[in-house]
Amino acid sequence: MHVQDIFQSSETTFSFEFFPPRSPEAVESLYQTIRELEPYQPHFVSVTYGAGGATRELTHDLVVRIKETTSLDPVPHLTCVCHKEHEITEILDRYARAGVSNILSLGGDPPKELAYRKEDDDFRHAADLVRFIKSFNGSGSHPDRRGFGIGVAGFPEGHPGTPNRLLELDYLKRKVDAGADYIVTQLFFDNRDFFDFRDRCELAAITVPIIAGIMPITSIGGMKRMAELAAGARFPARLLRSLQRCHDDPESVARVGVHYASEQCHDLLEHKVRGIHFYTLNRSDATRRIFESLGLKQARATTIQAA
Numbered sequence: 001m002h003v004q005d006i007f008q009s010s011e012t013t014f015s016f017e018f019f020p021p022r023s024p025e026a027v028e029s030l031y032q033t034i035r036e037l038e039p040y041q042p043h044f045v046s047v048t049y050g051a052g053g054a055t056r057e058l059t060h061d062l063v064v065r066i067k068e069t070t071s072l073d074p075v076p077h078l079t080c081v082c083h084k085e086h087e088i089t090e091i092l093d094r095y096a097r098a099g100v101s102n103i104l105s106l107g108g109d110p111p112k113e114l115a116y117r118k119e120d121d122d123f124r125h126a127a128d129l130v131r132f133i134k135s136f137n138g139s140g141s142h143p144d145r146r147g148f149g150i151g152v153a154g155f156p157e158g159h160p161g162t163p164n165r166l167l168e169l170d171y172l173k174r175k176v177d178a179g180a181d182y183i184v185t186q187l188f189f190d191n192r193d194f195f196d197f198r199d200r201c202e203l204a205a206i207t208v209p210i211i212a213g214i215m216p217i218t219s220i221g222g223m224k225r226m227a228e229l230a231a232g233a234r235f236p237a238r239l240l241r242s243l244q245r246c247h248d249d250p251e252s253v254a255r256v257g258v259h260y261a262s263e264q265c266h267d268l269l270e271h272k273v274r275g276i277h278f279y280t281l282n283r284s285d286a287t288r289r290i291f292e293s294l295g296l297k298q299a300r301a302t303t304i305q306a307a
């Protein structure tokens with residue numbers, strides 16, 4: 001479903017993020033996760049995109065498989081890094097033919113394992129990619145006459161590449177003005193950062209829906225990896241203190257992480273968040289427990305029955 005229709009018919013959206021697995025065991029494990037999360041009927045699920053050629057095919061394959069074999073609506077991520085215009089056109093063509101409705105348009109993380117020069121990319125910033133997808137939309141190649149719905153990334157605590165926060169918001173506005181339909185945020189652990197970001201967007205006349213990115217901590221190792229990937233994310237002392245008390249007991253760590261993320265979600269819903277996006281890390285446990293603590297299973301089931 002085009003994301004504009006999703007937002008029109010739902011006050012709050014719920015979505016999950018997966019990454020394409022690399023080994024046959026990891027593929028099996030992800031499909032188990034998908035089977036376990038499918039009954040919660042998220043509004044969409046998104047699939048990340050890496051820089052290497054083989055990884056990129058895995059994204060396409062996973063998106064198409066989800067589309068063809070489940071009731072879920074996949075949103076592929078697409079990035080500027082290591083891409084030429086004609087490659088992006090081919091990818092958009094393939095997704096359009098597969099009936100994919102929406103795309104998340106990103107700058108992309110520079111590849112660590114490949115020699116990379118930014119100046120070789122045809123698209124410098126995510127806004128350029130948004131503009132290109134918009135022009136593809138106008139070509140009539142997509143079965144929906146509006147073409148792809150387009151999402152972009154937002155950073156409540158700021159993006160490390162632009163320390164000037166005023167300028168950063170100007171750049172975000174450019175992405176929206178180029179044609180983005182919604183924003184999904186980087187993960188954050190203090191809702192005040194999200195609420196302030198939302199207010200700053202409003203002041204900058206950014207009016208598209210903003211979806212909050214939530215990642216429940218399920219292990220100390222996972223948290224450390226995430227601190228590296230989501231560089232700049234702040235870990236509040238209240239959260240760290242709780243984790244410190246039980247750091248040698250993995251089950252308690254996961255319980256603390258899920259409880260903390262559930263509290264964040266309750267608060268976001270109280271403050272009329274437009275959507276919550278769960279960084280699942282391809283696991284279902286934490287997301288299921290949060291969903292159930294929010295009473296969402298019944299709520300969505302009731303909506304579906306009533307429709």
Ligand SMILES: Cc1cc2nc3c(=O)[nH]c(=O)nc-3n(C[C@H](O)[C@H](O)[C@H](O)COP(=O)(O)OP(=O)(O)OC[C@H]3O[C@@H](n4cnc5c(N)ncnc54)[C@H](O)[C@@H]3O)c2cc1C
Nearest residue numbers: 048049077106107108109125126153159161162171185186
């Ligand atoms: C929800 C979400 C999903 C993600 N999924 C992926 C994924 O699947 N694959 C992946 O590789 N990465 C992913 N990332 C990471 C993301 O690609 C990187 O953090 C990237 O550095 C920033 O992406 P962007 O789309 O905001 O890029 P951009 O909007 O291009 O911004 C990148 C940097 O350039 C600055 N900038 C923007 N416009 C200008 C301009 N005109 N002049 C000067 N500076 C400018 C920005 O302020 C920022 O510092 C994801 C991030 C989020 C939040």
